[in-house]
Amino acid sequence: MKALGAWIEDRLGLGPVAAFLAKKEVPCHRHTILYYTGSSILLFLGIQIVTGVLLALYYQPTLAEANASVVRIMTEMPLGWLVRSVHSWSATFMIALVFAHLLGIAFTKAYRKPREATWLTGVLLLGSSLAFGFTGYLLPWDELSLAATKVGTNLPKALPVIGTWLTQVMRAGDDVTGDTITRFFIVHVSVLPLALLAILGVHIFLVQRHGMSAPLEAERDKIKLPWLPFWPNFLLREAGVWFVLLGVLLTVAVFLAPGVGPQADLMAPAPEGIKPEWYFLFMFQTLKLFPARILGLNGELIAMLVMMAGMAAVLFLPFIDDRPFERKGKVITGLAWAGLAYAIGMSIWSLM
Amino acid sequence: MESDVSRRRRAIAAAGLLLLGALVASGWLEARVQESPQASLKPAAAAPEQDKPAAPRPAKERMAVYVILAWVWLSIAVLLAFLRLRVREADRVHRMGLHRAGDGPPGAPGH
């Protein structure tokens, strides 16, 4: 064992990494639980990769076969329905946790100097996660996924100059067709994973680089908080959280397996009650609320611009709120609560 | 020191419950989003009833899944108990200020 370890160390030279981990400290305070969100996201990301590969073993990204291959996975493959259910539920858990992660950081102001770049990569990770959800929703190719994708890919059209082109790029032409399935599939299983893992690498590097942020008061008064060694004290706690989450995920997946609707028909009218995934509901509802014309302007364009402004504000939050770390930032906290309340309220409304 | 630890422990427990609550709630929403439109679709669809079950059909497979699930929860419970012991041990070493001496990840100096 020792000799093997030495051999590996000679080739890889990971000693400094291990030394770093041995020295890494996790401060203990009332927000310490927020530190668990990041690693739990990693857990679900890992599950997505594993179950995603399993599904891709049998999924066929073509007009004729997409829906049938999903049905086949669910009915013919041993436990295929469970693999699909875990993939679908783990996506939900992961995105919920990414939102929680982001909100926690917004509330605690952990995005401030020197962690602006960490926040930027974090928002990009949120974008990738949502893109995963959006592209994945089309793949079962039932009536719902067709309708949802038509709506989603139609949105950019409202934008001047590049709008139509953007829609065509997403759809592979003017309409959602079999080529759209193939395109969404390759983005879902190849482009996005590569992009997300690359961004995640930078993100995690930056987190290690800057160390864990401490609450405002501690930073202000230069208090040395009680702390735990990351290895193994904190890691063991994280492992406990992981296993509970894993059990919950499996249980939910077993008892609430998603179904699949009838194969999408490109010529059929949209079914009643189409809805996107829950994490797009608030945007969906916002779009419904905007009238066709506002002060003589295209309502959809305005809705798009408002939403884009919102996204830009989130992305550039550390530069909007670039005050020194010890300031409380009540306004941002208030805005974050307001944003959360808006999203939840809109989502509930659209479900009613 | 002691009250600090118990407060931390309570915080972790509360956080876990909160997180789980949030997850289950979000999952419930998701289930509604996924299921309800299809449910409302079914009567409207004039096409001959296509049977596309969401759950395992063979009773044998369903039984097997429940057994696996029970097994998984059992293992998790035992594992959590072991992890707790290990955490206490690690925390004691940390309190004694001994953590630098060989409790690091494999390959770290002093291991």
Add this chain to the structure above:
Amino acid sequence: MKLPASLYSRRAFLNGLIGGWLAALGSAFISPLLKYIVPPTPEPDQVTVPFADYKDMAPHTVKGFAWGNKPGLLQRTEAGEYVAFVGVCTHLDCNVSFVAEQRRFYCACHEGWYDENGLNVAGPPPSPLRRLSVSVEGDTLIVKRQG
């Protein structure tokens, strides 16, 4: 600073316990996983084809049909009987063809030859082609696994 031995062994013991239980938990997933990765693709017990498609075959000719995912070869004999083979070489699984002029089955992969009765006569094939049993019932031709 060196740790007291008792402390160390307690840690090692717990590490072992945790590792062992992780393995137990993992093992719960292995068998379902393997089953999913290699799904059952059972060979059909029998295959039926419309007799009309094969009625007019001349003696010593061969016509194909689908035996599950494998090619089946239906042959008409001198006496007007039907014989069926699984058209897969017994060497390394290539599909064989019937060379009508020579009345032999040929496998192009490594130049294997079988005679009209499916017996391996030249090249690497180690055993005869697999035979299937054929019967006619009304307008359907039924091909069954033999034995």
